[in-house]
Amino acid sequence: MATLRRIDPRLQIMTETIEGLIPGATPAALSVDVTETLAGPGERSNSWTGSPAALAQKLFTALYGRPDAGEQLSPLARAEDAKRARDLGAEVAALQQGHSDLTSAPWYPARPGDLVHVHYEAGGLSDAFGETYRVTASDGGFLSMQLLCHTLPDTEDLEGLVGCFAVDDDPDPLMELWFEAGPHRLTIVREGRPVHIGGA
Structure with a gap:
């Protein structure tokens, strides 16, 4: 059985403090914008x-080093x-955080022409391998992702x-891949x- 990794309390305090800048806000709906005007x-x-x-x-890493140098898990694996x-709270938080991490990324959403590479570690069924997908516009008005x-x-x-x-x-072709494989296994090229x- 996989063990649930505990978040460093210092990182948790930093995250909650930033989320608390807007009292009563939904954490998954928040984003932070830092702008330098020249x-x-x-x-x-x-x-x-x-x-x-x-x-x-980023703040935690600058002060204390990387908060989690251990095994990285996909949002779905953290929720499981x-x-x-x-x-239940940690399960919902893992899913909300995974969604927020994807939708708040500066390159989001996917665009036609994007290349998405996923790397799989060696496991019981196969050696380590990778796949590359191409995002294209589809006839239905959304996007497709083809191997x-x-x-x-x-x-x-195979x-x-x-x-x-x-x-x-699909209106969001990266969602399933992001949640199941995990962002740590993906490289996206635009x-x-x-x-x-x-x-x-």
């Missing part, structure tokens, strides 16, 4: 946008651990392992540049 013609600016948890983690521990290639050897049983996150005409590097 003097000069046109008043250019630089900005950073993220979830309260992402800002708290909490469910096994009979902690472009994979690195699983042809000698392995059924159920390869292409399971392909979707057709216009030739990585916009999300999992595990980094």
